[in-house]
Amino acid sequence: MTLFMIGLGLNDEKDISIKGLEAVKKCDYLFLEDYTSKLSVPVEKLEKFYGKKIFFATRELVEKRAEEILHKAIEKNIGFLVIGDVFSATTHVDLFLRAKAKNIEIKIIHNTSIMNAVGVVGLELYKYGKTTSMPFFEPSFKPETPYDMINQNFKFGLHTLVLLDIKKDQNRYMSVNEAIAQLLEIEEKRKQKVFTKSLKVIGCARLGSDNQLIKYGEVSELMRYDFGEPLHCLIIPGKLHFMEEEMLKLWG
Ligand SMILES: C[S@@+](CC[C@H](N)C(=O)[O-])C[C@H]1O[C@@H](n2cnc3c(N)ncnc32)[C@H](O)[C@@H]1O
Numbered sequence: 423m424t425l426f427m428i429g430l431g432l433n434d435e436k437d438i439s440i441k442g443l444e445a446v447k448k449c450d451y452l453f454l455e456d457y458t459s460k461l462s463v464p465v466e467k468l469e470k471f472y473g474k475k476i477f478f479a480t481r482e483l484v485e486k487r488a489e490e491i492l493h494k495a496i497e498k499n500i501g502f503l504v505i506g507d508v509f510s511a512t513t514h515v516d517l518f519l520r521a522k523a524k525n526i527e528i529k530i531i532h533n534t535s536i537m538n539a540v541g542v543v544g545l546e547l548y549k550y551g552k553t554t555s556m557p558f559f560e561p562s563f564k565p566e567t568p569y570d571m572i573n574q575n576f577k578f579g580l581h582t583l584v585l586l587d588i589k590k591d592q593n594r595y596m597s598v599n600e601a602i603a604q605l606l607e608i609e610e611k612r613k614q615k616v617f618t619k620s621l622k623v624i625g626c627a628r629l630g631s632d633n634q635l636i637k638y639g640e641v642s643e644l645m646r647y648d649f650g651e652p653l654h655c656l657i658i659p660g661k662l663h664f665m666e667e668e669m670l671k672l673w674g
Contacts, residue, residue: 424448425495425521427514429507429533432630434463435471442531446472449501451494453479457590458512459505459536460653462631468503476503488517495526510535511553511585536655539629540583543636544669545659551575553583556601556656558594569608572658573616579661586654595652598625602645602656617641617658624657624673625649638673 426445431437438446446452454465454476461468469476479502483490494500508514508530521528541547554571557563568584575582586596605617619642627635627649637647659670 423495423497423499424527424529425492426499426501426529426531427508427518428501428503428531429535430461430503430505431533432506432536432539434461434631435468437533437630439531439533442533443472445529445531446474446501448499449474450498452476452501452503453491454503455479455484455514456505457481458588460588460595461505462628484517488520491517492521492524492526495521496524507533507535507537510537534630536585536629537583540626540655540657542629543624543626543657543673545581545657545666546663549579549581549660550583551578551580551660553585555585555587556596556604557587558589558596559604559607564607566608566612569605569612569616573614575660576616581660582658584656584658586656596654597652598627598649598654598656599645599647602641606641606645622659624659624670625654626657627651627654636673638670
């Protein structure tokens, strides 16, 4: 039978595409991968709208016991629901390849991802450099890659999208303020003037929802700004075209 890999979009149960919903209706089992992102509604809302029971696909199930999902797809239609897009930021290539190796038919149904929803702030998507992820710091784990990535993108005048850590099991979603505090901590150590308090950055919250929030300002201002509920991400602009500058004025 078929493994449907279905992007749900960014916000609620109604962001699924018509094609996605048609596929959902054909499925015998639905799995929701929700450890790498978060919808603004509980799973029950999806179940009610889709008229189907949804099982959580934990990281452990997807990464270590994917065979359990794929085994079902040999005889049944399986829907693997991904928040955002199926292959954006979190790729799910491993599951795709494993299904291919088992000759399981796969259908991909795309949707909006955070990777393109950030277009709304007005910076050209073509002018973003490497995207980077900011993990929660721990006493013995303080990776400086996001700082290096911002620096590298700056050298080519490119914008940087910083995706922020999620620890679903602890109900922890990194805020723009926490990301800024960690980048300032790295700056304090490295002193390369890459991420200073006078740098102008963009904080985004809940993009794609009715109460999305976009704020452009100096790090010193945004570090104290209340962005509200998750999810958040941070954008560091590179060299700005005058049209981009015009757009950014809207969020000041
Ligand atoms: C791994 S990415 C999401 C991948 C997902 N498959 C997609 O296509 O959007 C998760 C991170 O992106 C950011 N993010 C996702 N959705 C967001 C939203 N609606 N508003 C702001 N940031 C968001 C957050 O930093 C979050 O921790």
